[in-house]
Amino acid sequence: MFSLKQTQAILTALPDPVFILTRSGKYANILGGTDTRYYHNGSALIGRFFSEVLVAEKANWFMQQIALALQSGQMLVVEYQLAGSDVLGLEDGPDEPIWFEGRIQPLAFQIDGEDAVLWVASNITARHQLQQRLLHLSEVDELSHLYNRRKLRSQLDSQFSLFHRHQTPCSLLVFDLDFFKQLNDACGHPTGDCVIEAVGRVCLQTVREEDLAARYGGDEFAVLMPHTNTQQAWSLADRLRRKIQHVLLQMDLPQICTSISGGISEFLPSDEKVETIIQRADRGLYMAKNLGRNRICCEHPD
Ligand SMILES: Nc1nc2c(ncn2[C@@H]2O[C@H](COP(=O)(O)OP(=O)(O)OP(=O)(O)O)[C@@H](O)[C@H]2O)c(=O)[nH]1
Numbered sequence: 001m002f003s004l005k006q007t008q009a010i011l012t013a014l015p016d017p018v019f020i021l022t023r024s025g026k027y028a029n030i031l032g033g034t035d036t037r038y039y040h041n042g043s044a045l046i047g048r049f050f051s052e053v054l055v056a057e058k059a060n061w062f063m064q065q066i067a068l069a070l071q072s073g074q075m076l077v078v079e080y081q082l083a084g085s086d087v088l089g090l091e092d093g094p095d096e097p098i099w100f101e102g103r104i105q106p107l108a109f110q111i112d113g114e115d116a117v118l119w120v121a122s123n124i125t126a127r128h129q130l131q132q133r134l135l136h137l138s139e140v141d142e143l144s145h146l147y148n149r150r151k152l153r154s155q156l157d158s159q160f161s162l163f164h165r166h167q168t169p170c171s172l173l174v175f176d177l178d179f180f181k182q183l184n185d186a187c188g189h190p191t192g193d194c195v196i197e198a199v200g201r202v203c204l205q206t207v208r209e210e211d212l213a214a215r216y217g218g219d220e221f222a223v224l225m226p227h228t229n230t231q232q233a234w235s236l237a238d239r240l241r242r243k244i245q246h247v248l249l250q251m252d253l254p255q256i257c258t259s260i261s262g263g264i265s266e267f268l269p270s271d272e273k274v275e276t277i278i279q280r281a282d283r284g285l286y287m288a289k290n291l292g293r294n295r296i297c298c299e300h301p302d
Helices: 002-012 056-072 127-139 149-166 180-187 188-207 230-249 274-290
Strands: 019-022 027-032 076-082 096-108 116-123 172-178 212-217 220-225 258-268 296-299
Touching: 002 027, 019 056, 019 076, 056 076, 056 096, 056 116, 127 149, 127 172, 127 188, 149 172, 149 212, 149 220, 149 274, 172 180, 172 274, 180 188, 188 212, 188 230, 220 230, 230 258, 230 296, 258 274, 274 296
Parallel strands: 258 296
Antiparallel strands: 019 027, 019 116, 076 096, 096 116, 172 220, 172 258, 212 220
16 A cells, blocks of 8 residues: 555654664664654664663663563553653753653564564653642642641551551651630631641651651641651650741740640550551540640550
8 A cells, every 4th residue: 555665754754753672672773753842853872772872770671671571472561751861862852851651562573683672652741740740639738738638548557557567666646736726716717727837837847758747637637657666756746846836936826826735656566457546646635635735645555
């Protein structure tokens, strides 16, 4: 139907680049990739090896994917990120790193005595960014910028399983603002919202990277602290309490709501479900409220 010349012209005109790659990591040929909004001109790569043009980590990863596709004999779909600067020999194209979907199809013939694949690289950066944005929206509370209850729950479940497998300590702090309703009533909800925002900021500045700070709901917050026993958790919680008080005192609020009360619960081998840990932290919180607020308490284990 088409002449060889026409077929070549069609392949050259493909908007997405199609790489013909050998098992040893050689760019045997590159077809298409005409959409320069999304792709670099990779023609300078032809005849070169991954090891010559890619950083070692990426070169090894590409080789592994080719080996996997050849081993299975079936199309393999992968997602990966690549910046123009990761690949030497690329010309014109986007400056930003690109997310690709690679569809790797083993070829039924060899090239220069080597197994080879056809690798179609499609720019999925916009889709990836949308996925990241949706993930963020589904996990993060928009007022405090802390994680939300759903994310806290899923991390609690993971840490609970890890705890029962490895017995490494883990603690949960649950705290809430003192007299927050009175502040809302006296100053209005927008002021209350500013306080929640401020508490979120202090949490993000204070907790360690491995901890997870979340807004549990209303004026209730939680911090999940892996590898942390009661004593260590109490030190962190009390530091957080003092910092929050310091920040709220500087906010020029009527002296109604300037502190937090909290309860700590260290995971125990006898805990059969996550709810038991949350309830113990809640009992510590009520104890703190009953003892006059502005403190962190921990129910003594039996
Ligand atoms: N501004 C604002 N207020 C909220 C939000 N979510 C919940 N609240 C309010 O938070 C208040 C919580 O009040 P309570 O649970 O009675 O607690 P409290 O007044 O802090 O009393 P104690 O905890 O006993 O010291 C309620 O008035 C809720 O309406 C929010 O997103 N923004």
